[in-house]
Amino acid sequence: MKNILVTGGAGFIGSNFIKYILDREKDFRIVNLDKLTYAGNLRNLQSVEDNPNYKFYKGDICNKELVDYIISKEKIDTIVNFAAESHVDRSILSSNVFINTNVIGTNVLLEAAKNFKLERYLQISTDEVYGSLGANGKFSETTPLSPNSPYSASKASADLLTHAYFHTYNVPTIITRCSNNYGPYQFPEKLIPLMIINALNEKSLPVYGDGMNVRDWIYVEDHCEAIHLILTEGRSGEVYNIGASNEMPNIKIVKLILSYLRKDESLITFVKDRPGHDRRYAIDLSKIKTELGWKPKHSFEGAIHKTIDWYIENKSWWEEITSGDYQSYYRKWYIER
Numbered sequence: 001m002k003n004i005l006v007t008g009g010a011g012f013i014g015s016n017f018i019k020y021i022l023d024r025e026k027d028f029r030i031v032n033l034d035k036l037t038y039a040g041n042l043r044n045l046q047s048v049e050d051n052p053n054y055k056f057y058k059g060d061i062c063n064k065e066l067v068d069y070i071i072s073k074e075k076i077d078t079i080v081n082f083a084a085e086s087h088v089d090r091s092i093l094s095s096n097v098f099i100n101t102n103v104i105g106t107n108v109l110l111e112a113a114k115n116f117k118l119e120r121y122l123q124i125s126t127d128e129v130y131g132s133l134g135a136n137g138k139f140s141e142t143t144p145l146s147p148n149s150p151y152s153a154s155k156a157s158a159d160l161l162t163h164a165y166f167h168t169y170n171v172p173t174i175i176t177r178c179s180n181n182y183g184p185y186q187f188p189e190k191l192i193p194l195m196i197i198n199a200l201n202e203k204s205l206p207v208y209g210d211g212m213n214v215r216d217w218i219y220v221e222d223h224c225e226a227i228h229l230i231l232t233e234g235r236s237g238e239v240y241n242i243g244a245s246n247e248m249p250n251i252k253i254v255k256l257i258l259s260y261l262r263k264d265e266s267l268i269t270f271v272k273d274r275p276g277h278d279r280r281y282a283i284d285l286s287k288i289k290t291e292l293g294w295k296p297k298h299s300f301e302g303a304i305h306k307t308i309d310w311y312i313e314n315k316s317w318w319e320e321i322t323s324g325d326y327q328s329y330y331r332k333w334y335i336e337r
Helices: 012-024 042-048 064-073 088-093 096-115 150-169 191-200 220-233 250-261 286-292 300-313 315-321 325-336
Strands: 002-007 028-034 054-058 078-081 120-126 173-178 180-182 205-208 214-219 239-242 247-249 268-271
Touching: 002 012, 012 028, 012 042, 012 220, 028 064, 042 054, 064 096, 078 096, 078 220, 088 150, 096 120, 096 150, 120 150, 120 220, 150 173, 173 220, 180 191, 180 220, 180 300, 191 205, 191 250, 191 300, 191 315, 205 250, 214 220, 214 250, 214 300, 220 239, 220 286, 239 286, 247 250, 250 268, 250 300, 300 315
Parallel strands: 002 028, 002 078, 028 054, 078 120, 120 173, 173 239, 180 214, 205 268
Antiparallel strands: 214 247
């Protein structure tokens, strides 16, 4: 039985990963540590609440005593660190919490991995640490880090700490850097769920700048499958890029959503671009394909339709979390800019 501490497991990707693992691995026991900030929601994990191989702790990864207690009590041998503040817009408004969670919290976990001599530490990172691409080329694992937002700078810092703990202390670390995710349970501050929900509610769909910022979009289940493979077969000390080779400008995504929902494009509103907005990301998948034989299974068209249908069918989930602070936050952001 492997005892895995998943941090940030009540968030979008973390909750999808926990369910993915528990559906497929009978010898994996998952201990979930999550602070339950605005983007963490235990409703994401209702289907596994009673699974004997699942246990939840509410707490902060910056709390060294709690982390050490959990690792000791639950006989943890592996950490998968999803815990992060992840929204670029929020990092522009206030960066402190990003530094605390993404840098200091990661350091606490790495110290624990070192002191308890864990078998594996997996740092879940992002392609945003590489910065912005021009019209050509793709990010490889050797692309120099050049983050352009407080969020991506905090994630790059965490990656460098992870790299250092492997080389200095021989902690068996691996770093994954993934492109933009979409799918069920994504908090509605992100592009795709925000546009789906606003369109369903006949509200304006705010699009930054000219809408031509390009991202490589991956369905969250494909990401979870890649993490699972890297966790079990990846090499310590390595970085693995994860993507879907599916580059698409934001405005095309928005129009696809409107078309599927049979809504008029007049709902689109172009708003002032955010500061330091990276123009294009694209992932080179050569390493993970060659070493581990992985490639994404889902087509974008099929998976985006599945995602839209999920939000249509789970109105109570997003209605609960799109009230109050979320709405006032976005009104402030778009009105002020």
